[in-house]
Amino acid sequence: MSYTETTWKKGDAITAEKLNNIEGGIKANENAISQGGTSLMTVTYTYDSGTRVSTTQATFGEVLEAFENGVTVMFTRSEENSGYTKHQSGIVLGAYWDYNESDSGRPYSGTVSVGNSGGPWVADQPAGSPAQTFEELCACTLSMS
Numbered sequence: 001m002s003y004t005e006t007t008w009k010k011g012d013a014i015t016a017e018k019l020n021n022i023e024g025g026i027k028a029n030e031n032a033i034s035q036g037g038t039s040l041m042t043v044t045y046t047y048d049s050g051t052r053v054s055t056t057q058a059t060f061g062e063v064l065e066a067f068e069n070g071v072t073v074m075f076t077r078s079e080e081n082s083g084y085t086k087h088q089s090g091i092v093l094g095a096y097w098d099y100n101e102s103d104s105g106r107p108y109s110g111t112v113s114v115g116n117s118g119g120p121w122v123a124d125q126p127a128g129s130p131a132q133t134f135e136e137l138c139a140c141t142l143s144m145s
Helices: 016-034 060-068 134-138
Strands: 040-048 053-059 072-077 089-099 108-114 121-124 141-144
Touching: 040 060, 040 141, 053 060, 060 072, 060 089, 060 108, 060 134, 060 141, 089 134, 108 134
Parallel strands: 040 072
Antiparallel strands: 040 053, 053 141, 072 089, 089 108, 108 121, 121 141
């Protein structure tokens, strides 16, 4: 059964039939996902030729959550200011975080492993204020040098 979208217009009445159509669409989507459907998250990164560092707009937390929920996460280089003529991309193979209570300066760390990327992506923590909580770690962007 495929979902038939309602095209709402100003002044349309909200009816039980229309709400049940939405509910049915949500349930059908949930069933498709639980039976092996896949989702894809694309993370775009840029390369700065001055610093020789690639950075993402996505946070460590966004990538970790998607990966842990079975979403296929693909890293792909932005075409603008890429620093290279070859467009490169790779799929996330793993997302990891660690807590080291003996490291008072940087107790939390996060790493993402991406195939074909040339190295690990790390949670890019500001030097003056590294992540002191898991939530702060999750808010960090990712970088690779």
